[in-house]
Amino acid sequence: MTAPASTVAVIGAGASLLVDSLLGDGHRVVAVDISDAALRLLRAAHGENELLLLKQGDACSVAIAERIDAWQDRAMFHFLTDSGDRAEYAANAAHSVGAGGHLVLAAFALEGPERCSGLLVQRHDAASISDAFDGAFDLVESFEADHTTPWGTRQRFIHAVLRRR
Numbered sequence: 001m002t003a004p005a006s007t008v009a010v011i012g013a014g015a016s017l018l019v020d021s022l023l024g025d026g027h028r029v030v031a032v033d034i035s036d037a038a039l040r041l042l043r044a045a046h047g048e049n050e051l052l053l054l055k056q057g058d059a060c061s062v063a064i065a066e067r068i069d070a071w072q073d074r075a076m077f078h079f080l081t082d083s084g085d086r087a088e089y090a091a092n093a094a095h096s097v098g099a100g101g102h103l104v105l106a107a108f109a110l111e112g113p114e115r116c117s118g119l120l121v122q123r124h125d126a127a128s129i130s131d132a133f134d135g136a137f138d139l140v141e142s143f144e145a146d147h148t149t150p151w152g153t154r155q156r157f158i159h160a161v162l163r164r165r
Contacts, residue, residue: 004028004051006069009096011059012076015041023051030055032062060088067098075157078107078121086122086132094136097164103137105129109144109158129160137162 005026010019013031015038022029023046032055033039039054046052055062059076071093080086093103108116108123115121124132126142133139142160149155 002026007066008070008072009064009068011071011073013042014038015045018072018074019052020045023049027051029053030064030066030068032057032059032064034058060085060092062092064092064096067101068096069098069101071097071101071103073104074106075108075116077105078112078116078123079119081120081122090133090136093133094164097137099164101164102140103133103160103162103164105160105162106157107160109156111144111156112158113155124158126158126160129158129162133162137164 007028007030008022009030009032010016011032013019013033019029019031019042028051030053031039031042034057036056039056042052043054055064077089080089097103107129108121110123110125112123113121126139129142130139140161140163142158144156144158146154147157
C-alpha cells in the first residue's frame with residue numbers, strides 16, 4: 001500500500017460524500033459518528049477499505065489512536081450547548097491533531113437558527129470558536145456564509161480554520 005496523502009478525521013461522518021472524496025484522493029479517513037447505522041452505511045459503500053477506519057462514539061471522548069492531520073466538523077460542534085462538553089471536544093481534538101495540523105469547523109453563526117432537528121444549539125462567532133480551542137489551536141481564518149437546506153431554508157454558518165500549535 002502507498003502511504004496515504006494525510007489522515008483526516010471526519011466528525012459526524014454519517015454517510016458523507018466527503019468521505020468518498022477523501023478516499024478517492026488517497027487520504028486515510030477516520031470516520032467518527034455516534035450512529036452505528038450511519039457507519040454501517042459507510043462500510044457497505046466502501047467494504048473493507050484499508051484507508052477507512054470507522055469509530056463509533058461521541059466526538060467529545062472517542063479515542064483516535066493515530067495522529068490526525070486534519071479534523072473536519074461540519075455542523076456537529078453547534079450541538080454542544082454545555083461549556084464542559086465543548087471543553088472535552090476541544091481537548092479531544094487537541095489530543096488527536098498533530099502539531100501543525102488543522103481543525104476545519106462549520107457551525108451555526110450568531111444569526112443562525114436557535115434549534116436544529118428539534119434540539120437547542122449553541123451559535124458561534126469567530127471569537128467564541130477561538131476561545132473554545134485556545135491553548136491548543138490558533139484561529140487562521142473564518143468567514144460566514146448562508147447554507148440553503150434541501151427544503152429551501154437559509155441558515156447562517158460560520159466556517160473556521162484553526163492550526164494546532
